[in-house]
Amino acid sequence: MCELLGMSANVPTDICFSFSGLMQRGGRTGPHCDGWGVAFYEGRGVRCFHDPAPCHSSAIARLIESYPIKSENVICHIRQANVGRVSLANTHPFTRELWGQYWSFAHNGQLEGFVAQPGPFQAVGDTDSEALFCDLLNRLRSQFSQLPEQAALMQAITRACTDYASQGVCNLLLSNGDWLFTLCTSKLAWITRRAPFGAAQLSDLELVVDFGEHTTPNDVVTVIATEPLTSNEQWTLYQQGEWRLWHGGETLASGQLELV
Amino acid sequence: MCELLGMSANVPTDICFSFSGLMQRGGRTGPHCDGWGVAFYEGRGVRCFHDPAPCHSSAIARLIESYPIKSENVICHIRQANVGRVSLANTHPFTRELWGQYWSFAHNGQLEGFVAQPGPFQAVGDTDSEALFCDLLNRLRSQFSQLPEQAALMQAITRACTDYASQGVCNLLLSNGDWLFTLCTSKLAWITRRAPFGAAQLSDLELVVDFGEHTTPNDVVTVIATEPLTSNEQWTLYQQGEWRLWHGGETLASGQLELV
Numbered sequence: 001m002c003e004l005l006g007m008s009a010n011v012p013t014d015i016c017f018s019f020s021g022l023m024q025r026g027g028r029t030g031p032h033c034d035g036w037g038v039a040f041y042e043g044r045g046v047r048c049f050h051d052p053a054p055c056h057s058s059a060i061a062r063l064i065e066s067y068p069i070k071s072e073n074v075i076c077h078i079r080q081a082n083v084g085r086v087s088l089a090n091t092h093p094f095t096r097e098l099w100g101q102y103w104s105f106a107h108n109g110q111l112e113g114f115v116a117q118p119g120p121f122q123a124v125g126d127t128d129s130e131a132l133f134c135d136l137l138n139r140l141r142s143q144f145s146q147l148p149e150q151a152a153l154m155q156a157i158t159r160a161c162t163d164y165a166s167q168g169v170c171n172l173l174l175s176n177g178d179w180l181f182t183l184c185t186s187k188l189a190w191i192t193r194r195a196p197f198g199a200a201q202l203s204d205l206e207l208v209v210d211f212g213e214h215t216t217p218n219d220v221v222t223v224i225a226t227e228p229l230t231s232n233e234q235w236t237l238y239q240q241g242e243w244r245l246w247h248g249g250e251t252l253a254s255g256q257l258e259l260v
Numbered sequence: 261m262c263e264l265l266g267m268s269a270n271v272p273t274d275i276c277f278s279f280s281g282l283m284q285r286g287g288r289t290g291p292h293c294d295g296w297g298v299a300f301y302e303g304r305g306v307r308c309f310h311d312p313a314p315c316h317s318s319a320i321a322r323l324i325e326s327y328p329i330k331s332e333n334v335i336c337h338i339r340q341a342n343v344g345r346v347s348l349a350n351t352h353p354f355t356r357e358l359w360g361q362y363w364s365f366a367h368n369g370q371l372e373g374f375v376a377q378p379g380p381f382q383a384v385g386d387t388d389s390e391a392l393f394c395d396l397l398n399r400l401r402s403q404f405s406q407l408p409e410q411a412a413l414m415q416a417i418t419r420a421c422t423d424y425a426s427q428g429v430c431n432l433l434l435s436n437g438d439w440l441f442t443l444c445t446s447k448l449a450w451i452t453r454r455a456p457f458g459a460a461q462l463s464d465l466e467l468v469v470d471f472g473e474h475t476t477p478n479d480v481v482t483v484i485a486t487e488p489l490t491s492n493e494q495w496t497l498y499q500q501g502e503w504r505l506w507h508g509g510e511t512l513a514s515g516q517l518e519l520v
Contacts, residue, residue, distance in 0.1 A: 042312075044384050045348025050307050059327045067319045088305025096357055100382035120380060120401070122360035124304050141380070 005076035006224040008246035012070035024204035040071040041177040077106035089125035109169030184238030220249030265336035266484035268506035272330035284464035300331040301437040337366035349385035369429030444498030480509030
């Protein structure tokens with residue numbers, strides 16, 4: 001299994017604090033040694049960092065931890081390989097362009113023997129996760145020639161996800177830079193921080209940050225992670241089958257897949 | 261105008277030395293202040309770094325300069341914006357997946373009023389360069405349902421490039437991770453380093469490296485750049501309209517566009 005970390009905020013916000021906690025699980029407090037990656041959206045652009053080396057000892061991870069890249073939508077993943085060997089091509093998040101937007105995707109779970117329906121989006125590596133992502137994009141593109149209304153898009157995405165979830169564990173983060181779609185079929189948690197901001201203590205590292213010193217009263221920042229990253233805050237656990245669409249730190253839409 | 265840097269090698273090789281010279285032109289010895297980016301291929305995977313900040317003062321650029329990422333195919337670009345504002349989405353190299361391979365592209369030049377033919381690959385930003393890249397991929401995909409033989413592919417690429425070159429300046433680097441295609445319509449130079457390796461002195465910085473200390477006798481490394489990066493070596497200038505396909509540091513194929 002892998003660890004997911006996502007962020008949705010209403011102002012460009014750095015993820016250094018949460019990332020510092022997560023990267024400990026990449027080989028120190030957790031077994032996720034098989035690479036890591038992160039996608040930061042800035043406007044329509046996306047900035048990705050990928051490293052097949054363990055996160056806790058990666059020079060690039062140290063840069064991300066210390067250099068505040070500010071973003072409204074972030075997807076991060078640390079990997080413990082099951083399907084697909086350890087390589088750059090198998091390192092999440094995966095990114096493709098669809099309808100003139102960059103779509104990024106990270107997955108925690110396993111869909112044994114997953115077969116993607118053929119289409120123009122093809123996997124480059126050999127993970128089930130990337131095959132699933134390409135399958136999803138092929139389905140969307142065959143249904144819509146351009147970005148549809150949000151309700152129609154969510155209906156199409158959740159219908160596909162119902163199908164995937166019937167084939168295995170499928171916790172996932174998906175973004176087009178505008179919103180962050182999240183799905184839990186086994187384990188995922190979220191927390192929204194807003195005024196009055198307080199101090200947070202990481203679970204995986206002796207590190208406390210007082211968000212009051214780094215925010216303005218209007219900031220809303222939601223962090224989504226496989227397991228709560230802090231020890232002194234109340235995280236909400238997703239239900240099995242629950243999906244949430246985040247935008248600007250708030251839930252835009254949510255629902256429950258009918259899992260069989 | 262922008263500056264291009266490419267590398268083709270027969271063993272995974274870092275580009276720290278050449279990059280150190282190039283990044284000086286990103287705001288210090290050159291005016292290319294409007295961002296920079298680099299794509300390193302490793303196997304089928306590609307690792308990209310993009311920064312809309314000036315290269316010579318970028319924390320990410322300092323990482324690339326000091327952290328030896330080894331690759332057989334590299335594309336790097338520093339930008340002086342003309343078409344399209346300074347933003348992450350407008351920062352080269354651009355990457356798309358085609359036929360299960362990551363294709364990366366960087367361009368130096370300007371094609372005023374360039375109109376891409378419509379197709380599934382769409383620009384995310386608003387540069388003529390990205391529009392050209394998408395147009396090229398759309399043409400290739402409409403001609404071939406999978407990666408064709410190299411001769412047929414080069415014929416299709418050079419035919420499209422003849423068309424682009426008739427509309428403006430079009431120096432470009434293009435890679436699918438297997439080879440590096442290069443085209444010069446105004447300015448580009450190359451050098452191949454092989455045994456016996458000697459010392460090289462950067463033009464833009466007081467820095468000398470003795471490649472003999474970092475190589476084995478079988479290494480072949482070609483560097484392609486808008487202008488020669490070293491002051492004590494003999495670079496070969498491309499002719500106007502000349503294209504070269506590099507693989508493992510050697511020219512696999514080359515030719516001359518018929519420019520009108």
